[in-house]
Amino acid sequence: MKVIVIGLGAMGSAAAQHLAERGCSVRGFDQFTPPHSQGSSHGLTRIFRQAYFEDHRYVPLLIRSFELWQKLERDTGGRLLHLPGALVLGPVNGRLVKRSAESATKFGLPHEILGASELKRRYPVFDIRPDTHGLLEKNAGYLRLEGCVEQHLRQAAKAGAKLHTNKPILDWQDEQPGSSITVRTAKGTYSADHLVITAGPWAPQVLASLALPMRTTRQVLYWFSPKGSIEHYREDRLPVYLIEAEGNELLLYGFPLTGPDSEGVKVALHGSEEACTPQTICRDIRLSDEQSIRARLANTLPELAGRLLRAETCLYTVTPDENFLLGTHPHNPAVTIAAGFSGHGFKFAPVIGEIIADLVLLGSTAANIDMFSLNRFRSAQPVPP
Ligand SMILES: Cc1cc2nc3c(=O)[nH]c(=O)nc-3n(C[C@H](O)[C@H](O)[C@H](O)COP(=O)(O)OP(=O)(O)OC[C@H]3O[C@@H](n4cnc5c(N)ncnc54)[C@H](O)[C@@H]3O)c2cc1C
Numbered sequence: 001m002k003v004i005v006i007g008l009g010a011m012g013s014a015a016a017q018h019l020a021e022r023g024c025s026v027r028g029f030d031q032f033t034p035p036h037s038q039g040s041s042h043g044l045t046r047i048f049r050q051a052y053f054e055d056h057r058y059v060p061l062l063i064r065s066f067e068l069w070q071k072l073e074r075d076t077g078g079r080l081l082h083l084p085g086a087l088v089l090g091p092v093n094g095r096l097v098k099r100s101a102e103s104a105t106k107f108g109l110p111h112e113i114l115g116a117s118e119l120k121r122r123y124p125v126f127d128i129r130p131d132t133h134g135l136l137e138k139n140a141g142y143l144r145l146e147g148c149v150e151q152h153l154r155q156a157a158k159a160g161a162k163l164h165t166n167k168p169i170l171d172w173q174d175e176q177p178g179s180s181i182t183v184r185t186a187k188g189t190y191s192a193d194h195l196v197i198t199a200g201p202w203a204p205q206v207l208a209s210l211a212l213p214m215r216t217t218r219q220v221l222y223w224f225s226p227k228g229s230i231e232h233y234r235e236d237r238l239p240v241y242l243i244e245a246e247g248n249e250l251l252l253y254g255f256p257l258t259g260p261d262s263e264g265v266k267v268a269l270h271g272s273e274e275a276c277t278p279q280t281i282c283r284d285i286r287l288s289d290e291q292s293i294r295a296r297l298a299n300t301l302p303e304l305a306g307r308l309l310r311a312e313t314c315l316y317t318v319t320p321d322e323n324f325l326l327g328t329h330p331h332n333p334a335v336t337i338a339a340g341f342s343g344h345g346f347k348f349a350p351v352i353g354e355i356i357a358d359l360v361l362l363g364s365t366a367a368n369i370d371m372f373s374l375n376r377f378r379s380a381q382p383v384p385p
Pocket residue numbers: 006007008009010011012029030031032034038039040041043045046047048167168169170198199200201202203206219220221268314315316338339340341342343344345346347348
């Protein structure tokens with residue numbers, strides 16, 4: 001079967017690999033040369049965790065993703081997944097600790113619950129309040145994201161995929177469901193039996209005719225040189241972490257030191273109200289960005305807020321319920337869509353690639369993807385083709 005993939009970022013690179021390895025004749029297109037810094041997949045690292053507070057229905061997908069990341073490492077001989085653990089911090093009955101514990105218990109994921117005094121003893125970098133609890137998950141940590149995209153693309157090419165970079169797809173035709181799909185570039189057209197659209201933050205534009213509810217927002221990542229000793233931030237002492245938001249605050253998350261000391265320690269806020277597109281995003285770092293991260297660090301990791309070494313912007317593509325959009329195009333069974341990863345999709349990339357290959361080749365998947373249905377926001381009145 002001939003398949004065209006539009007977008008070779010996190011999801012498209014994985015889809016290209018799985019489709020090519022399962023015997024499809026794959027042509028992948030990207031407007032840039034991935035990994036690149038214009039979309040949602042840059043900034044060195046992404047958190048990987050399985051005890052999912054967001055919804056326990058994600059856990060089977062994460063367990064499969066964990067296997068597939070490890071397989072990718074074995075097949076390519078490179079280290080992509082680091083497992084210093086993941087620590088969620090918050091009130092014992094708060095969303096992060098309670099719901100992570102529920103997911104971990106339900107699926108038998110190795111974890112520990114830590115009280116305030118133990119947290120203070122093990123992790124002196126945090127400002128721990130007496131009512132703070134922590135859940136430390138063992139098989140969790142971070143992925144080296146640019147390496148992950150590179151390796152997925154390399155494996156795809158090895159399995160025969162033809163990858164076209166710096167070649168934007170200008171439009172695609174789906175006017176005759178059941179016939180072949182044609183995509184147009186500045187230099188010519190290409191046809192295939194099936195089209196996969198993994199356009200990341202460009203998805204609202206590429207899929208404009210479907211008017212799927214997706215909002216792209218501006219996010220900022222920061223790398224600080226800590227005020228005190230950097231030793232506390234080394235990977236053997238500090239896991240990745242997420243700290244529950246209170247009131248109007250945003251969830252804070254961060255990483256241990258993942259590179260040379262001179263790179264600094266990465267930290268960020270999850271979510272933002274600043275809507276933009278990949279074309280309109282303000283990529284400059286404003287004084288107000290730095291002020292907001294420093295304000296949040298002041299009562300969570302005060303010693304981390306030393307000199308700001310570097311900061312960069314990135315884009316989330318968020319759905320109203322923050323669950324993904326994954327499935328077959330509502331009006332054309334020859335088009336598969338994966339979008340709206342809502343700021344937490346990277347860790348799923350290989351399992352999303354596998355599911356896309358199922359949908360393309362079998363028309364269905366054994367994985368439970370009901371909550372990602374493209375129709376869930378329009379149950380009242382389906383939009384006619
Ligand atoms: C700051 C930040 C922190 C995050 N942290 C985490 C985390 O810790 N853990 C986690 O699991 N997830 C995290 N995420 C989310 C995760 O990174 C994203 O969900 C994921 O990278 C999205 O992948 P994608 O393939 O949808 O988009 P992308 O990787 O951006 O890929 C889309 C690709 O499509 C191409 N494209 C678009 N339109 C066209 C066209 N017309 N023609 C050709 N090519 C086209 C683009 O050039 C791009 O390469 C974070 C995201 C951000 C921004």
